Amino acid sequence: MPDLLIELFSEEIPARMQRRAAADLQKMVTDGLVEAGLTYAHAGAFSTPRRLTLAIEGMLAASPAVTEERKGPKADAPEKAIEGFLRGAGLTRDQLEERDTPKGKILFAQIHKPGRPAADIVAEVLEQTIRTFPWPKSMRWGAGSLKWVRPLQSILCLITTEDGAESVPLDVDGITSGNTTYGHRFLAPEAITVSGFEDYEAKLKRAFVVLNPEDRAETIWNDATNMAFAAGLEVVEDAGLLAEVSGLVEWPVVLMGTIADDFLELPPEVLQTSMKEHQKFFSVRNPKSGRIEKFITVANRTTADDGATILAGNEKVLSARLADAKFFWENDLRVATSAEGMAAWVENLGNVTFHNKLGTQAELIDRMAVLARELAPIVGADPDEAEQAAKLAKADLSSEMVYEFPELQGLMGSYYAKAAGHSDAVAAAAKEHYAPLGPSDDVPTAPLSVAVALAEKIDKLTGFWAIDEKPTGSKDPFALRRAALGVIRILVENKVSLPLCDTLVLGFGPQPSEWLESAARNAIGDAKFDALIEIDGSEVVYDVKTAVVSDLVRFLHDRLKTYLRDQNIRHDIIDACIAMPQNDDLTLLVTRAKALSKTLATDDGENLIQGFKRANNILTAEEAKDGVEYSYGADVKFAETDEERALFKALDEAEKTITPAMDKQDFTTAMTAMAALRAPIDAFFDAVQVNSDNQTVRRNRLNLLSRIRSICTSVADLTKIEG
Template sequence: MSKHLHSATAPFLVELGTEELPPTALSKLSAAFAAELQTGLAQARLAVEAKQVECFASPRRLAVRIRALPTLQPEQQIEKLGPAVAAAFDKEGQPSKAALGFARSNGVEFEQLQRAETDKGERLCFRSTEAGQPAADLMPGIVARALAALPIPKRMRWGASRVEFVRPVHWLVMLLGEDIVDGEVLGLRAGRSSYGHRFHAPQAIQIQSAISYEQQLGDAHVVASFDARREMIVQQVQACAESLGGSAVIEKDLLDEVTALVEKPVALAGAFDAAFLRVPHEALVYSMSEHQKYFHLRDSSGALMPNFVAVSNIESKDASKVIIGNERVIRPRLADAAFFFDTDCKHSLATLRERLRPIVFQQKLGTVFEKTERIAALAKSIAATIGADASQAQQAGQLCKADLASDMVLEFDKMQGIAGGYYARHEGLHNNVALAIEQHYFPRHAGDQVPTSGEACAVAMADRLDTLTGIFGIGQLPSGSKDPFALRRASIGLLQIILQNNLAVDLAELALAAAKQHAVIDDARATAQQVGDYVFDRFAAHYQEQGLATEVFQAVRCVAGYNALDFDARVQAVASFTARDESQSLAAANKRVGNILEKAGTVDANSFDLALLAEPAEQALCTALDAAATQCQPLFEAGDYREGLLALTSLREPVDAFFDNVMVNADDPKLRDNRLALLARLRALFLSVADISVLAVAKA
């Protein structure tokens, strides 16, 4: 019997030894394994706090340690409900067949049953205490279910086994304290045999206890902790860079991937021929990071250095040989980039653009060449609207996709746009044109920069609007997780470009202009409306990420058009308004006013007659309303919605007094209609910014 059986808690370890795991998925798999284990433990009444759960992951292993696992489930009180008490006895007062059957199904006599009050009346019940099971008996099943729940898109089989996992599994360690947990997972019997570094410590090692795991693997040249290994890499790479007088650019995705490729990192600095620095630096960096997993270096001015840092999985007796090997491997990669650049520079962008004629963008929407024609025309119009150079935007629109036919982009797809910018400058085109070509894909992802010039903004917006209206126009809307044309990203990009560059444009009008360019779209206005609504729906998620209540967005959505900059100003104003004490009362009052006016039908605010004000409270409201309107209207016209709404908070007391003291539905129809007209004026003033009655839902 395990010496831990009578202990309250004991450390638990599970390690799955595999063939090399996918490096880009390792961190995600490790976190998911720990999370699924924690979920399984909670379901098994062995819940542990997150701080007790430790993840370990390396190229050949996934492991989780729980520092204090309850060794025994707590007892569980079981209550099973039976028939209603009214149906539990026959006319003679004897137990009915239903009652006896219920007792028999629970293995007890009728007299052992009890009664329980429920929302459906009193019922017979059977109460019992279920003893807890040892954790050691439960863990194999919990581990198996956790592994089955991992986010693995495609599993594989190996050998003659029917077992499936992301990679073949070769060993399984499961320990509770120092004891092996007897069980089978993925076709393997649990033990204590693990393996260290494939080359430096290939022999099996016997893990003595869950606590000694890290130390024993460390002795076998394996840094088991993903986080610790990542920090080692950062420190070593930075030290190598500093020794060369530069600084390393350590991007998270590359760092995580390199961490997942090594078990004991050794950073080594190398160099390449400085002559390659004439090639677009992005292509050099791409070759180093994507192909070889090297970190690139920059000097104090930010310029790319002819050096790199590679991270090896082997501690070589002669590190210089490893460095020479890495330098030899990167040279042909950089030579390829130089060749592509030189070859492309022999052709003008206009020549490259001609190669787009046979390339289909979308079957119903024509070729990429035709798309550039539409982008150019729309970019010219947008540029004129936002005060940019229309002719430069038009030229950039025509050439923005030309680099898709270049050798550079065919080899390095992430160079699209960037390569075009280099070729435009090499050709001697205006820098605004080159910059617009380079930046028209910006922002490419969350947190990326937006275009920095008006011409670049015009081309970037035109490109996205052309895609959105075209795809919507042929009815291929995104659904669920399917978004092959990245319309969600295009929509978010549009909003970011507009907001961060303070562009006062109407998206519905721009979408209409874009839709009219597609010959396949019969109803351009309807398509533009669809696109405008779709783009603005993305606004909701944007504000949720900022922590704004959904009702704030909805309040503005009720009244605002498709000017994203104006829309954002209204949202920020309403969000500020909701923080004030007066907002709850005014929102409720607006909701009440809205209901009254809706019930009354058509109400003409212009029919209001000052002479018909009979009650002091309605006179006071009229005076306050006139004063507020005089103060607010100039603010609203200037787009200063925050100060305008702040001024409207002065209406709280006169509005409350009006409803406390004035009967709107007076017997005299003239008084009734006049009071409705007064309320219509009040409602219209608030609707100048948003329908704040929507906020009453949140305040309820």
């Protein structure tokens, strides 16, 4: 079966676009081929700074012939209707078949579509792909209408069979296809004729082009780590930078340079950030001291002097960059260690808007300080220190270093706080209060950091809920889903038991009442809101925060479901726990959900659900029919069977275990005791008819079912469990 090779050769493609572009090329071409009837065995896409390549193996030589049956009008239909059907089918009247059907004689057409050669289909699909390629940004050049990320220079399109290779004819705005490509821009710029993918890849390598970006990344990393190891150093891992640099070169040449002594005392993160952002350098660290002492750069070519000239130029440019960083660092330290200290930066934040409805950054800091002080005793931190840490946590936003490198916010605050003489805990809170920024990030664990991180996220959630700027659909411009997940992870992973409703009310405290009222109306509706408000003169007695807090807690529960689903806890189990009291204590809620999930994973737990549902269904139906509630009065003296008496005894024993266990929030013990009811409940239903003719016995048995429901739902709302 034929193989297909496509290469689109252009000026340099931005590294950040290459991986997606290769995937888009593969998808667009293969989807087009399959739609046209050309299936294949395997496809692989590759990219370098100057080319996108697609290799397809085991492609059909031609699309298969297809016969399509098309139903037409009735045989006695008007001639114009029949003529229209014939035109659409491309047939004559004598080529139609007349069949008897329940609706009379109907005309049918058998339309035979012959197969097409692969070359014709490939040419059509590739031209369409090139003209509609989804680059994030594209450009025109010359007098043509074609758009590409950078000027497209040549197209290689080759079908290879056992008999040889055939170029697929194609012309896109004057760029004709062929069987040639080009090597490295400087080391081997001549044209290269190829006959298939293996020949293509081998000749490119001889022409100083490594086609596979994974191979380039592996070469860079291996050479860099070996070079650093030989000097007794280690390369700081950075997967994102490695992927980017491998997209900047076709023939990676790794070089290690030296950082001038003047800059070695800069914080390592400053050196790393400056070198990465401005120069795309890897940092090389001394494992003994932790200092960044050298850098790795990746050139795109070999040189006669083994890169000495390249390194000299890079070191010169780097020194200029680091001189700026050193100036920012020293200037910031002077401010932080002055008499006024970091408070001057906080004061400056009074001129920086956080949100036009939520005030300035300084007002945000004030709100955080109040919240952190309230949260401190709950998480084991000192209230005074928590208030101080919250006031300093965002001070570095006014620093020159963070202005230059925003990604260092928080981290630089920790350095400046230490320099200003604050405790290590206060410094750590500045660094950690933004965390976690992603689902895999570590959460803060130090009590002070936990208090400030929670205060920051709760203020954000309550503030934007107060002004009714909630996430909608996929839109979340203020990262409120991330803030909610941060609150959940900090509480749960630190096992902090927190009455969230009360805390959220505190967070809403500083928000303007007119915004809260608007948010409350949106949360519960105008009619319900007006019904809840009691007016005594001009004073509104109803606290509008209640409605908004409830809405925000529902949002947090939705995020909690996502968090727990990733841990393989089913949504119905989460719903069964959310329906219980104290559902605003997320740590308690998660503990309950995990215990219930573990119980339901056992045979006893799974079968207990069936027994519980049977009991609940019977009880609910009989209560509705009788118009009474059977919720008490079950007495063993009215029991008529051994199975009935055994169930009474089992429920008594279970209750003795479950009640104190629930008081201690020991859900595992409570649910184990609940699961043990499986056997006596099954035996009861096998042996006993609940709706006895004896009304006293019937009522007693219904009240016994009520005990089953009461005991089981004291652990979780099992009515929410599916199945």
